[in-house]
Amino acid sequence: MKYQKVLIVLLTICFTGWVSLSCHTNESGGGELNDGLIGYWKLDGDGIDYSGNNLHAELIRSRKRPDSGSTNDTEHNDAWHQVSASSNLKMDDDFSISVWIDALSPDRDVSGDIISQYDVGRRKGFHLSLTTNPSPTGVGNSRRLSFGMDNNIASEWMDCGRPGQALLAFGLAEYNGDLYASTCEPEAGGAGHVYRYDSENNTWKDCGAPDRSNTVFALTEYKGALYAATGKYRVAGSSLPESENTQIGGRIFRYEGAENWVECGQLPGVEAIMGLVVYQGELYASSLYSPGLFKYEADNTWTRCSTPDGKRIQSFGVYDGHLFATSYDLGHVYRFDGTEWVDCDQVGQNNTQTYGFSVYQGELYVSSWPSGKVYAYEDIKQWRDVGRLGEELEVMGLIVYNGQLLGGTLPMAEAYRYQGDTTWQRMDQLDTTENVKYRRAWTMTEHAGRVYCSTLPSGHIYAYKAGETVAWRKSFPEGWHHVVVSKSANKLSLYVGGELVDQKSIPTSDSYHLSSGSPFNIGFGQHDVFQGRIKELRMYNRVLTKHQIDVLGSPD
Template identity: 50%
Template sequence: MPPPVAPSSHTLVPGKSAVPLLKPQLLLLSHDRGPHHLHLPAGVFCMLLRTLTAALLLLPNAALAQSDSAPPAARWPLRNSPANALQPSAPVVLRGKATVTDHADFPGSGSWIEVPASHTPDLGTADFTITAKVCCPPNDGPSGDIISQYDPATRRGFHLTLKTAAGVTSSQASLRQLHFGIDDNRLSPWLDHGRPGNALLGFAMAAHNNTLFVGTCEPDAGQAGHVYRLDAGGQWIDCGAPDQSNSVTAMAELADQLYVGTGKYRVAGSSLPESPNTSPGGRVFRRIADGRWEDCGQLPGVEAIGGLAVFQGHLHASSLYKPAGFFRLEKNGTWTTLPVPQATAPAPGTSPDRRVEAMTVWEGALYAGSYDGGSVYRWDGNSWTDLGTLGDNTQTYSFAQYDGQLYVGTWPSGRVYRFAGPNQWVDCGRLGEELEVMGMLVHNGRLLAGTLPLAEMYQYEGTVSWQKLTQLDRTPDVKYRRAWTLAELHGRLYCSTLPSGHIWSVQAGASVQHHAAFPDGWHDIAAVRTGRQLLLYIDGKQVATASIPADSPIDLHSTAPLRIGAGMNGSLNGRLRDLRIYQRALTVTELQPVQ
């Protein structure tokens, strides 16, 4: 027979419910004599109370107010053990430098927790929810998959990601944006979104504040480069011309603000008649509103901005044309001129300075391509390291981070190379018969790349194999057509073209993205598949939604291992706690954080 419950003492407070008074006594329950009270000195009682409180605080606490009536199918508390709390004896492997203390820590590429598919929930075509607590350090990181289960051979699986796409030619197309994608080898037809303004090409693209922004080259007399945004109705809205030069050449987001660089693009470099607009660019602007731009300064000796990227919390910019230039925007709004890479053996009578163009951040350093000699350089914040020349190429044009590795596009071989260490570059194959690999980006698990001279789009098949998807620009009687740069918005991949100036898009599987930089510190996140919708939540607030195509269900049954902290978008470089998978769609109420 259970022991009786002792009556409690309460004091009624006006306007309040009954509140128990704590007295310096300890209630003891005995099976044979029932409840009785042990009177203690106040100091001893307070010490016991503090001890009890501390013990309660050590208990694992749920990240979200989820219902106990429908427990998760899998839960990794990630406190002192990588094990699934619901299957503590199930196999799990710590890869690379991943560690688990009071949280899981993933310090970079090659670090993750791996769980065999046989010990993970079979998600199939049904509803499900993923929840976790994620910690972002300040400045640039992290970027990579929080959790993924994806087979690149069958193109089936899911990803929950914090994604940065930098070095997509001259722009940083996204910065630490929350992304949730599913796929079952589905690829939509390509959609033509028309030509923004009088664009010869969309030189720069970025997703910012849930909007796609495009910077154009408009080279004719009386024209200038503009910024346009794509509205919800599919129309291009003119955001104005920041200056009088013929191009907006680069974009990047910093501290929730959109920055653009301008330039006088030498159109003859694409074997087209030179632009009559001789106004120089080389300035950086910050967007205030449509048609309003704040001038952030002229970079000394720069005719056109070659690239923009965020590194160590600062915006960095480079010069497209000679002389080489590399600059950092300081917190007080001034620009600092930084060193540029040096050639080890420059030709007699030539400058040893090497231009840096496309820039990306990987493994805690800034990596830059160059139009001077076909090398890649690494900047640690103080000095440059030459990482070697890629084959017989003279230009390194673009970057992508795919499955935890760094890939680089080149001219004139039309090949992609993978970085395997200083002066170690692995040839990953040529894209058809093309000469230049332009924008590259990982879209819902697939590495896609655009090319010159036929403006074709390719999909990486592994090792040295690439599959041609389409040709986007068929302008007749020109030498070069370019599939120039790439960006993602609301689950679609966008690509700009030259010389038609049209913007195209395609969709792999289904995905939803929150196009704003994920905040620093610890936050609750949730990704939900419910019916034909995908939903994203941050701290209990729904931040994004997308529809799943209605042609047929996307089946996520997979034999691929589940990876925590890594996937096709790269390694997380961040921290995780209390990761859960539910085989149902949690409600908004259940997803509210515990206060």
């Protein structure tokens, strides 16, 4: 009798374990995880589609990066996989995307697109991207994981108010999921402040004035903290009455929350700091009114670096392993490798100033004065004219937002959308202040599914929305991470490591049939070639359950 009971217990344990294992195998190895599978690319050294739908991907090597060095197709440094347009590849109703990504260190390039299928002319498609958006002063978005989709659905530009007594917000930056603006407030007794946007009430919360100079020029995230750079802006440079505040700036601060700022150093002989950027793991700052480049060593310790031919360098962009810099002297762009500078020549024949960078479809773009044009970098001393923005004289901030390249201008403070070749479409005039010579649409940053643009001289900030976007509220860390995007009829959701990190409701009036007939790219898109590794990419024509997301995200 005793042996019979033992045998029954053993059989029960074995049967229960077999059922549990059988169910798990059905869930993870086949069965439900194969239901609704559109495509499955292991990306283990090839582009084979293991779903059975024959959506095999071809390896494409970039022809736009002549000096990018060696190619590693598994890390997509200058190559990606492309699936030809197919009726089997449809993203019209419910869908899910599951993928593992390893984003390399952000020190030497922007991170790029993980997947993308987008038609520029129809503004239709989707992208899963890791974006870094520079601004004319700092960095607006740093390693921002987002999924965006559009079907030519857009809002008008919306007035988001004026931070404090701003003449202009020189810097806009997203940090820990919040939008911050750094201002120029030139009146006597005033000072440049940093403000945090309260979207629910459409107001700006004061985060304090780091010092008493009239401007906080730049905002940049560095090693998980927000840094700000100050200066005395010569307002007459915008054809306005000179500032009554004569306090010199040239100092760097680290944000400690509320209205608290910790000083990290005064740059010697610097009246105003124009740019902040992170390159090769180091924080750099540039001087606005005199030549100067400085590298942060520790609080109150900055090393002076060389500048190209003693020229001023202003705004920064990290691209293809190098640090690029604009200049207000002779309209040149310069390239830095951490030791030496290379002159990339004058941009256009008549330009005397270059302003801001953006990386669009794998190429570096730069804006200019007084031609009102944007140019694409092809190689040392080779710049391609990609068109003038209306009849404007100056282009400042550029940004890639949900598949679109946008730019802001002077003297009418207009916003434009790039249509390809040399064509730009006017969107709106953002600042309509009367009786002034110049109005600026200065810098653009993405936040909470919208792009925000600052203006002068009204000091107001405006927002524009295209399609729907979900994003993670932090800079994406290094190492392997599992990412899932799911869309139902009324929700768009983003998961990282099995956790829901963002979710947006989809209005019933909006139709998101995303099939565009364009090629489907793995490791490339509207932003750049992905700098990292991608594996286990699966696409479904249904919404995955939380349990299925957990199974796909298992390290096993």
